[in-house]
Amino acid sequence: MSTTRPQLPDDRPEQGGSGVDDGAGPAAAVGRRTRRLTLVGASGVVPMARDFAREALREWGWTPAEGADRKAAAEDVLLVVSELVTNACLHAEGPEEVLVSTDGKTLRIEVSDLGSGEPAPRTPHRAGRPGGHGMFIVQRLSIDWGVLRVPGVPGKRVWAEVAAPA
Known part of the structure; x- marks a missing residue:
């Protein structure tokens, strides 16, 4: 499912920042743990974002996985992070920020960029064809x-939510 909405019901406007947010912001007050990584001007952003997400998963008890x-x-989360960041690199002049958060039931990944395009799975999807599988993978691995x-602000945040393991 792909949706375009100005804001989800549980979203709260967030202040910009850099580095890692350990959940001390507004989301922490309602039990949501959040980490944020600024990527503006960085090189090697895909492995950097994966390492960042892997550390969050470790901190939140998703890994080491039993x-x-x-x-x-955990592998689904890392793949979704890679695909969203790669998509921003290929189609939106690079990602600006990666945000991962969890409420214990789902893990949400958000990648912000300045692009005006609309990500969508390529249709029809052809598994044997090289390239163009990123959003199809995100769609398959995510619950939403x-x-x-x-409005009036350039760019977008592409988000995906992955269910926590039982």
């Missing part, structure tokens, strides 16, 4: 995903 379901869930835009 059992196949937990390991698969979409695009957030703020």
